[in-house]
Amino acid sequence: MTLDLVIRQARIDGHTLPMDIGIAGSHIAAIAPRIDSPAPERAAGGQLLIRGFTDSHLHLDKACLMDRAANPAGTLAGAIAAVSAAKRDFTEADVYARGARVLDMAIGQGTNLVRTQVEIDPTIGLAGFRAVRRLKADYAWGIDLQICVFPQEGLLNLPGTEALLRQALSEGADLLGGCPYTDSDPAGQIALLFDMARDIDVDLDFHLDFDLDPSWRHLDEVARQTVARGWQGRVAVGHVTKLSALPPDRLAESFALLADAGIALTVLPATDLFITGRAHDHNVPRGLAPAHRAQDCGVCATIATNNVLNPFTPFGDGSLSRMANLYANVCQLGSEADLDRAFRMVTDAPAALLGRAPAIAEGAPADLVLLPARNGAEAVATIARPLWGLKAGRPSFDHPAPRLHPPG
Known part of the structure; x- marks a missing residue:
């Protein structure tokens, strides 16, 4: 299977451990603990990935x-x-x-x-x-x-x-x-x-x-x-x-x-x-x-x-x-x-x-958003602002976490 993008180690509903998500074109092609592919990557770092x-x-x-x-x-x-x-x-x-x-x-x-x-x-x-x-x-x-x-x-x-x-x-x-x-x-x-x-x-x-x-x-x-x-x-x-x-x-x-x-x-x-x-x-x-x-x-x-x-x-x-x-x-x-x-x-x-299945699953559109949280409860408690998103497999926005500059 040829992939266009692999999201590494994201938390998603239905899985206890972080998973890799492989994207081909505009859809999710694979979900597995580890996907071997030379495709470009986006690191999720064990944070929460949702459909948006x-x-x-x-x-x-x-x-x-x-x-x-x-x-x-x-x-x-x-x-x-x-x-x-x-x-x-x-x-x-x-x-x-x-x-x-x-x-x-x-x-x-x-x-x-x-x-x-x-x-x-x-x-x-x-x-x-x-x-x-x-x-x-x-x-x-x-x-x-x-x-x-x-x-x-x-x-x-x-x-x-x-x-x-x-x-x-x-x-x-x-x-x-x-x-x-x-x-x-x-x-x-x-x-x-x-x-x-x-x-x-x-x-x-x-x-x-x-x-x-x-x-x-x-x-x-x-x-x-x-x-x-x-x-x-x-x-x-x-x-x-x-x-x-x-x-x-x-x-x-x-x-x-x-x-x-x-x-x-x-x-x-x-x-x-x-x-x-x-x-x-x-x-x-x-x-x-x-x-x-x-x-x-x-x-x-x-x-x-x-x-x-x-x-x-x-x-x-x-x-x-x-x-x-x-x-x-x-x-x-x-x-x-x-x-x-x-x-x-x-x-x-x-x-x-509105008629959309919310689950991240193989075959679903690659409309995805990464949140700086481990789960939905933490996202609400911290008013988590998303880090990046994809629409139909294509980047739609980026909002990287702040870089702090302590003295020294």
């Missing part, structure tokens, strides 16, 4: 807006209003440039698969979608993008939005999203989106229940429609911060509802923490759904970035190890098993949600 991080919910089209969109109150309504005003001046070139900045960050942080949420409405039209579609093509060397188009500011209350969504799906969008809490008819939006999803045969991903009032929610209607339409395993919901306000018995019932309907749950720690609880001047609630508990009920649960440097989240560097660490801090996860669980919520679980 997966970001299951990231807004590229409205990233990097701090120079033009302010949200002094820090509220959800303020963020939506600020972006809505700024969006009037968005161009395809502008969205492309800001999205590219975030993709550069993400690739350097070891992310090589993303589901990106793109706003569609009569104000922006298809300019944002077409910019992100170009990013998907131009950045395929380093990252795979799955495009979810959705109506951030409503659907039934904005005539013309449905036609634009359908057009975006006909032009290459991968799935359809929703945001019922901004619509004049939330239940009507949910029903229409399920109609469209069945018409076009695409998955659904909802922004849902983004506040701390547990007296009402749209989760139940999404679950009901999911089962009624036979869309189990094809629906995800993001935020759902209301879950953080539920007592244990109602929380367990909600997770059972998600599991029975086959709905995945994505939490967005940076945004959920920044936006929620603004009405409290003391004893401020965390407002972050304990998604790791949903896993115990059989729910696919993921942690994702959401926004970077905009009115919803005025910070961010694209690091999913940092996001997993933030989640672990807020949810008070400290054991090795729990930290590993948080790690898998930015690797295995979102990869499965």
Whole structure:
């Protein structure tokens, strides 16, 4: 067998001892304790090799807006209003440039698969979608993008939005999203989106229940429609911060509802923490759904970035190890098993949600990232920044460890 590259002595899932990985072309050709080959080598030094991080919910089209969109109150309504005003001046070139900045960050942080949420409405039209579609093509060397188009500011209350969504799906969008809490008819939006999803045969991903009032929610209607339409395993919901306000018995019932309907749950720690609880001047609630508990009920649960440097989240560097660490801090996860669980919520679980097998195995694409850690728990605890990555067997980034210069 002729190999193009051999990675020496990497820790990988399923193997007790470090292994060599042989790469031929764009795929993994061999995994063994020792591979004899004259091919070029990359040393892993017994550190953790993964298929890369997966970001299951990231807004590229409205990233990097701090120079033009302010949200002094820090509220959800303020963020939506600020972006809505700024969006009037968005161009395809502008969205492309800001999205590219975030993709550069993400690739350097070891992310090589993303589901990106793109706003569609009569104000922006298809300019944002077409910019992100170009990013998907131009950045395929380093990252795979799955495009979810959705109506951030409503659907039934904005005539013309449905036609634009359908057009975006006909032009290459991968799935359809929703945001019922901004619509004049939330239940009507949910029903229409399920109609469209069945018409076009695409998955659904909802922004849902983004506040701390547990007296009402749209989760139940999404679950009901999911089962009624036979869309189990094809629906995800993001935020759902209301879950953080539920007592244990109602929380367990909600997770059972998600599991029975086959709905995945994505939490967005940076945004959920920044936006929620603004009405409290003391004893401020965390407002972050304990998604790791949903896993115990059989729910696919993921942690994702959401926004970077905009009115919803005025910070961010694209690091999913940092996001997993933030989640672990807020949810008070400290054991090795729990930290590993948080790690898998930015690797295995979102990869499965987006349809990618996470295992490093012979025959799999050589999309690989080396972390300066022995295992996932250590990567989360130390907010490990990746050392290097490959996409389809080709180097995609390098970030060598710092060289220290002590006296003498």
